[in-house]
Amino acid sequence: MKISIFGLGYVGVVTSAILARNNQVVGVDVNPVKVDLINKGNSPIIETDVDKLIKDGVENNNLKATTDSKEAILDSDLSVVCVGTPSNQDGSHNLNYLDKVLSEISDLIKEKDSYHLVVIRSTSPPGTTEEMIEKYFKNLNVGICFNPEFLREGSAVKDYINPPYIVIACNDDKSIELMKEFYKEVDSELLITSFKEAEILKIVSNVFHALKIVFGNEIGRFCESYGIDGRNVMDLICKDKKLNISEKYLKPGFAYGGSCLPKDLKSFLYLTKQKDVCLPLIGNISLSNEAQINAAINKIQSHNKKSVSFLGLSFKPGTDDLRESPYVRLVEHFIGKGYSVKIYDPNVSLAKLMGANKEYLEREIPHISQLLYEDMDDVMDSEILVINHNFDIKSNIQDKKYLVDLS
Ligand SMILES: NC(=O)c1ccc[n+]([C@@H]2O[C@H](COP(=O)([O-])OP(=O)(O)OC[C@H]3O[C@@H](n4cnc5c(N)ncnc54)[C@H](O)[C@@H]3O)[C@@H](O)[C@H]2O)c1
The missing domain is CATH 3.40.50.720 (NAD(P)-binding Rossmann-like Domain)
Incomplete structure (x- = not known):
């Protein structure tokens, strides 16, 4: 393949060096020092095995570098974008380099008749690739792929050749086929997903x-x-x-x-x-657990209804253990807020509950006997159905129900 690589930092140099074993590769960077180093057969980064790959690539005439994007785009069918996306002051990714290079590539692709594939490897927040497609690549004869990079500095060559998996998101079938070809020497599962999922996966x-x-x-x-x-x-x-x-x-x-x-x-x-x-991390675990319960409460309340059924009450399916069940907390909350509450859990029956469990339940939900139903059909008439365990309720569901799935 004829490949151009934009951004000769850690990712770009490693990618160029490896791809140059079997492809015609041209690396592009705005930094002439890096370009010069590569053209002299030297690596601009310190990374195991990269020196030799660069030297071999240049000697075999498979690898060269340039500051001239036009030359690179016109002389390749596929461009890999590895420019930096460093942190802004506020913590967000700085997408200026990515934006600039994609704008440049888009202008140059307009000068070509043939199909061109742009593979974005720069780490970016979800939605970035779709935004860039909208901004720069609409109605062009171009494929866009987001392909997160998982290499680690220090073992980058090994990681590139032997990744946990290859994940791609593409805007057309042709890009998918080209990406299979691009990775034909890497023995790893290729997974296809959406742009946003691929972007957030890396982060x-x-x-x-x-x-x-x-x-x-x-x-x-x-x-x-x-x-x-x-x-x-x-x-x-x-x-x-x-x-x-x-x-x-x-x-x-x-x-x-x-x-x-x-x-x-x-x-x-x-x-x-x-x-x-x-230990701030472990010390805050329960705080996050509370946030999860509050988020569920907000979700249920957001429907502005007054009757709710909970399908599942024990802390997990397949047990009648109610101690510290977060679902009991939900039920308590909505009883307190004056909702009409119904509960169904085939493993929780007052007649069968004994000891700590029964005591716990009667203490936490004093009028539980009036709220517990033995038959699932009897709880399906509430306006909101909260699914706590993995119940298959599709056959029972009636129209105009608000489902909150916490399972
Ligand atoms: N370093 C890693 O281990 C690693 C691993 C996985 C993913 N990533 C991601 O890959 C991306 C690249 O990381 P890096 O560490 O290689 O970055 P880097 O900062 O080392 O290199 C980026 C290069 O892009 C060049 N560049 C900037 N604008 C350009 C333009 N318009 N045209 C051509 N070149 C341009 C810069 O001069 C620089 O050489 C980042 O988004 C990073 O988060 C990095």
Whole structure:
């Protein structure tokens, strides 16, 4: 393929060096020093394996660099955009470089008759690519692809060649086919998604990495204060791929509750206070859980109706454990606000409930017996239906119901 790469920073240089093994690559940068270095067979960045790839690419005449965008666009069928998107003062991404380079590319593409694919690799907030298409690429013979980059500096070549997956969002089928060709030497699953999802995916991945680092460090500080080896603890945590390092507990849904998580989190925070260890991330977990409950309350209230049914009451499906169930909190709230409330949960029957569960329920919702229904059909007449567990209610649903799905 004939490829132009815009922006010869970490991403652009690594991409150029690797692609030059089997393609005709021209790198473009506004910085003539970087361009000069590459044309002399030297890498402008320090990165394992890149020096040799650049040297080989230039020697084989597969790689050159220029400051001339026109030459690069006219001499390529596909452009990869890797310009920087640094932080503004307010924390937002600075999209000036991206905007400028796409405007330039759009003007140059107008001079071409053939189809041109523009692949954006610069990290940008959701909506950016669609905005740029609207602004610069409407009615042009052009494909636009957003393809987030997951490489890490220090192991960038390895990461490029062996990514967790390849994610693309494209505006036409031809771009998808070209992207398959573009990645034919990378043995990794290619996933197609929407522009906004692909854009936020990159940002969320980095947020998640930051979260993991901070969590690991907080556990480390806590353990140190108790003379425990935090690395050993985290090694054991990471060994559990069923619950700890897994998909479990990571999908958006409703707040946590139950007899274990709130209790042990509280006790953990008590222990941190005893040792005067400051753990802001873990210390704020319950605050975020409260925010989730409040968001659900706001969602239900936003319908401006006065009757609501809750399908599911226990803290999770398949149990009758009601202790610290966030759904009980919801029910309490709406009873307090004067709503007509109905509850259905096949696992929660006053006749069968015993011990701590029964006591808890009668204490939290004193008139619960009048609100609990044994048959799902009996609760379907409320104006708002709140689905707390995974009930299949499609067959029961009547018109003009407001559904709030918290499952
Ligand atoms: N560095 C990483 O590890 C990494 C990993 C994944 C994604 N990303 C993302 O990739 C993008 C690039 O990151 P980077 O670290 O390579 O950036 P960088 O700042 O190192 O390099 C950007 C380059 O773009 C050039 N440039 C600016 N405007 C230009 C224009 N109009 N035409 C041509 N060149 C232009 C600059 O001169 C610079 O050399 C960013 O959005 C970043 O968030 C970076």
